[in-house]
Amino acid sequence: MGEAVSAQSGVAGPPPAAAALVELAAVRKHFGAVRALDGVSLAIRPGECLGLVGHNGAGKSTLVSLLNGGLEPTEGTIRFAGLEGPGAARRAGVRTVFQELSLCPNLTVAENLRIPDHDLAGPGWRRRARAAVRESLAQVFPGHRIDPDDTVADLTLAERQMAEIAIGFASGTIPARLVILDEPTSSLDAAIAEQLLAHIRRFCARGGAVIFISHLLGEVLSVASRIVVMRDGLITDERPAGAFTRQGLVAAMGHVGSVAVAAVRPGPQAASGEVTVETPEGIRARRGEVVGLAGLAGHGQAEALKRLYLGRVSGWQASRTPAAVFVAGDRVRDGLMPLWSVRRNLTLSRLVALARAGLVDRAAERSLAEDWRSRIGIRTADTADPILSLSGGNQQKVLFARALATDAPLVVMDDPMRGVDVGTKAEVHAMIRAEAGRGRTFLWYSTETEETCLCDRVFVFRNGRISAELTGAEITEERILEASFEMKEVRP
Amino acid sequence: MRRDPRILLPVLSLALLLAAVFWVQPRAMSYFGINLLFNLAVPIALATIAQMFIIMVEDVDLSTGTFVSFVACVTATFLVETPLLGSAILVGAILVYAALGALIHARQLPAIVVTLGMSFVWGGLAVLILPAPGGAPPDWIRWLMTSKPPLVPMAIVASVLIAAVTHLLVMRSAFGTLLRGVGGNARSVARAGWNVTWLKAAAYGLAGLFGVLAGMSLVGLTTSADANIALRYTLLAIAGVILGGGEFTGGRVSPVGAVIGALTLTLAGSFLSFLKLSPDWQIGAQGAILILVLAARLILRRGRAAA
Numbered sequence: 001m002g003e004a005v006s007a008q009s010g011v012a013g014p015p016p017a018a019a020a021l022v023e024l025a026a027v028r029k030h031f032g033a034v035r036a037l038d039g040v041s042l043a044i045r046p047g048e049c050l051g052l053v054g055h056n057g058a059g060k061s062t063l064v065s066l067l068n069g070g071l072e073p074t075e076g077t078i079r080f081a082g083l084e085g086p087g088a089a090r091r092a093g094v095r096t097v098f099q100e101l102s103l104c105p106n107l108t109v110a111e112n113l114r115i116p117d118h119d120l121a122g123p124g125w126r127r128r129a130r131a132a133v134r135e136s137l138a139q140v141f142p143g144h145r146i147d148p149d150d151t152v153a154d155l156t157l158a159e160r161q162m163a164e165i166a167i168g169f170a171s172g173t174i175p176a177r178l179v180i181l182d183e184p185t186s187s188l189d190a191a192i193a194e195q196l197l198a199h200i201r202r203f204c205a206r207g208g209a210v211i212f213i214s215h216l217l218g219e220v221l222s223v224a225s226r227i228v229v230m231r232d233g234l235i236t237d238e239r240p241a242g243a244f245t246r247q248g249l250v251a252a253m254g255h256v257g258s259v260a261v262a263a264v265r266p267g268p269q270a271a272s273g274e275v276t277v278e279t280p281e282g283i284r285a286r287r288g289e290v291v292g293l294a295g296l297a298g299h300g301q302a303e304a305l306k307r308l309y310l311g312r313v314s315g316w317q318a319s320r321t322p323a324a325v326f327v328a329g330d331r332v333r334d335g336l337m338p339l340w341s342v343r344r345n346l347t348l349s350r351l352v353a354l355a356r357a358g359l360v361d362r363a364a365e366r367s368l369a370e371d372w373r374s375r376i377g378i379r380t381a382d383t384a385d386p387i388l389s390l391s392g393g394n395q396q397k398v399l400f401a402r403a404l405a406t407d408a409p410l411v412v413m414d415d416p417m418r419g420v421d422v423g424t425k426a427e428v429h430a431m432i433r434a435e436a437g438r439g440r441t442f443l444w445y446s447t448e449t450e451e452t453c454l455c456d457r458v459f460v461f462r463n464g465r466i467s468a469e470l471t472g473a474e475i476t477e478e479r480i481l482e483a484s485f486e487m488k489e490v491r492p
Numbered sequence: 493m494r495r496d497p498r499i500l501l502p503v504l505s506l507a508l509l510l511a512a513v514f515w516v517q518p519r520a521m522s523y524f525g526i527n528l529l530f531n532l533a534v535p536i537a538l539a540t541i542a543q544m545f546i547i548m549v550e551d552v553d554l555s556t557g558t559f560v561s562f563v564a565c566v567t568a569t570f571l572v573e574t575p576l577l578g579s580a581i582l583v584g585a586i587l588v589y590a591a592l593g594a595l596i597h598a599r600q601l602p603a604i605v606v607t608l609g610m611s612f613v614w615g616g617l618a619v620l621i622l623p624a625p626g627g628a629p630p631d632w633i634r635w636l637m638t639s640k641p642p643l644v645p646m647a648i649v650a651s652v653l654i655a656a657v658t659h660l661l662v663m664r665s666a667f668g669t670l671l672r673g674v675g676g677n678a679r680s681v682a683r684a685g686w687n688v689t690w691l692k693a694a695a696y697g698l699a700g701l702f703g704v705l706a707g708m709s710l711v712g713l714t715t716s717a718d719a720n721i722a723l724r725y726t727l728l729a730i731a732g733v734i735l736g737g738g739e740f741t742g743g744r745v746s747p748v749g750a751v752i753g754a755l756t757l758t759l760a761g762s763f764l765s766f767l768k769l770s771p772d773w774q775i776g777a778q779g780a781i782l783i784l785v786l787a788a789r790l791i792l793r794r795g796r797a798a799a
Contacts, residue, residue, distance in 0.1 A: 068683075069685065070683055070685075087685065090685055096683075098683070102679065102680035102683070104672070104673040104677040104680065104743070105676055105677065105742060106673075106675065106676035106742050106743040106744045107669060107676055107743075111669045111672075111673075112673075114666055114669050114670060115670070115673050115680060115681055115684045115686075116684045118684075118686070121666035121667070125666045126664065153742075
């Protein structure tokens with residue numbers, strides 16, 4: 001271990017000479033005609049933090065599945081610390097924290113360690129699991145409030161993600177040598193995310209390795225020692241992190257997302273519409289306005305949206321034009337019908353309008369789905385394909401299409417861009433702005449300040465209450481952060 | 493405190509019902525009385541545990557009743573006349589259960605359909621073995637089920653034993669935790685490199701094992717078997733699991749709760765007999781108790797969520 005540390009002392013220098021933890025040589029992975037990976041060679045050495053970026057469908061998820069032994073390559077070889085074949089990844093100490101939360105909700109946090117750690121058994125295993133999880137939680141997230149004996153289902157989304165990350169880093173029968181983190185901060189607020197980044201740096205300094213996948217380029221730039229850019233199943237760029245700038249990264253991914261940001265700034269006419277939303281918390285929104293809810297995650301934004309939305313639409317009778325529609329951020333829990341096709345998922349909100357004499361008009365359903373597929377750019381060969389065959393970003397587009405396909409005057413969005421790539425975001429931002437121009441009101445909760453800055457009006461939440469209302473030019477990252485944190489600074 | 497007090501409600505329901513029974517019939521408050529009240533609970537508790545293993549992996553077994561009947565018929569005939577062949581049949585039946593679990597997972601079949609089909613198979617086999625009621629239990633089973641331990645009746649000793657063993661197996665052991673993990677999130681268990689087909693086979697195999705124990709203990713109590721002896725067990729077992737705090741989805745089960753649920757349902761029958769109600773009403777009354785407890789659970793949970 002001492003050697004690994006000294007070898008890594010010059011972070012930005014050439015790759016250290018230590019033997020690779022994982023080595024891919026000309027790896028291809030095809031699913032039928034789809035070439036998910038088309039010849040990737042990559043080596044990860046102890047002490048490295050490899051940032052992996054690319055838009056949805058670039059092959060990141062496939063690469064992750066290959067790296068953790070979940071998939072076998074169609075061509076090429078993968079060697080884990082010299083080993084090959086099934087189980088090699090696990091024996092080499094490769095751990096994965098998946099993008100969507102993948103703990104068993106019915107088990108306790110400590111019991112969940114049993115799932116990745118195959119050899120955790122025998123007398124006293126629960127005690128050992130508890131100790132390992134407690135130690136890891138304290139190291140990664142000092143000041144957390146998670147008990148290893150808490151049932152996962154009782155934790156908040158952010159706490160679940162913290163628990164999952166801690167389990168990834170926890171000491172086990174086989175120590176963690178390479179931890180793959182796929183969008184690990186999607187549900188975490190800035191302060192907790194910073195704790196994680198700090199831990200990654202410590203872990204790598206001790207000779208561990210991390211693969212860090214995130215759409216938050218700032219995080220990738222700040223934590224990675226080397227950044228790999230993927231596009232269409234290939235590695236298109238690979239440099240030490242210092243050689244990239246934010247714009248450079250976005251350009252390398254093949255999208256011009258940040259250009260769109262400036263273009264969608266609100267026009268002054270937005271403020272003139274009549275007030276359509278007014279809640280007890282103090283959220284007010286006018287016709288044609290995009291209203292953002294900001295603040296640290298878990299400070300009451302999602303609850304406020306839920307109350308408002310359910311208050312408007314709860315009724316026995318479905319109507320042709322609902323008073324409000326909802327775009328889920330937690331796709332699995334609130335959004336998708338996992339067994340249904342893309343088409344049925346998309347047209348769900350319009351079922352009443354699509355029905356004739358109580359029966360669904362299949363032709364109309366199909367044309368509606370085709371229409372939205374091309375309008376919003378859902379990448380699927382056929383809308384009859386199952387929804388789960390799409391990548392996360394495309395699933396989210398389906399949920400957007402579902403909402404926008406209605407004539408509802410109010411669109412409620414609960415952090416809908418979680419795990420969505422930059423290009424998709426820009427497309428959706430433009431579409432939101434266009435729809436707002438037609439007189440719809442958007443209520444948009446986002447954990448990403450950058451998105452909140454696109455809104456006409458922003459309510460910053462703190463401890464379940466609105467701590468600031470910002471409009472127009474007042475909406476800046478500094479003002480939002482100020483309003484999110486104010487109290488904590490005032491306290492002695 | 494974030495732990496769910498889900499075991500509290502089953503315990504409370506049982507205590508309440510027991511108090512009502514003692515109030516109606518104070519003489520039941522004795523060694524002999526309690527034994528009589530809970531005697532038939534042992535096979536029901538075992539069948540409930542069998543069902544619990546299936547519900548734990550997010551399936552439902554509609555063949556519990558006919559399977560227990562089939563086992564009862566084998567126990568009352570083959571196991572007495574040719575013990576070796578009888579044992580082989582029972583072991584074979586457990587293996588069939590395990591194979592069904594593997595098949596259901598590997599081919600992604602709906603368990604409800606497969607087990608419904610199997611219920612006819614088990615029922616048919618039972619009729620073939622014992623066309624008319626008859627047979628006799630092996631002496632050792634009879635002895636075991638009618639033995640009188642000091643102080644506490646056999647039915648209670650057996651129930652506690654079943655609850656303790658299955659609690660250790662399901663809630664404490666590393667293997668049981670893994671099986672519950674399959675119910676909670678099969679995909680992430682598979683992604684961690686486990687063979688979920690084998691795990692499902694194991695859960696079904698355990699269900700088969702406890703189904704066999706249920707059938708054997710039932711014959712020990714009734715002294716003869718019949719192809720239709722345990723048909724009610726399918727629904728009783730499902731009800732018992734749910735009464736005991738289990739849920740149909742998400743691998744949320746409680747073995748201790750399941751045993752308590754089975755005891756509660758048995759007791760409900762006795763209670764109504766004491767009230768001199770006709771047995772025809774018993775099933776309805778058991779249903780009413782189930783609805784009451786579930787309603788109470790819902791209200792408690794709402795209260796917790798609001799707090």
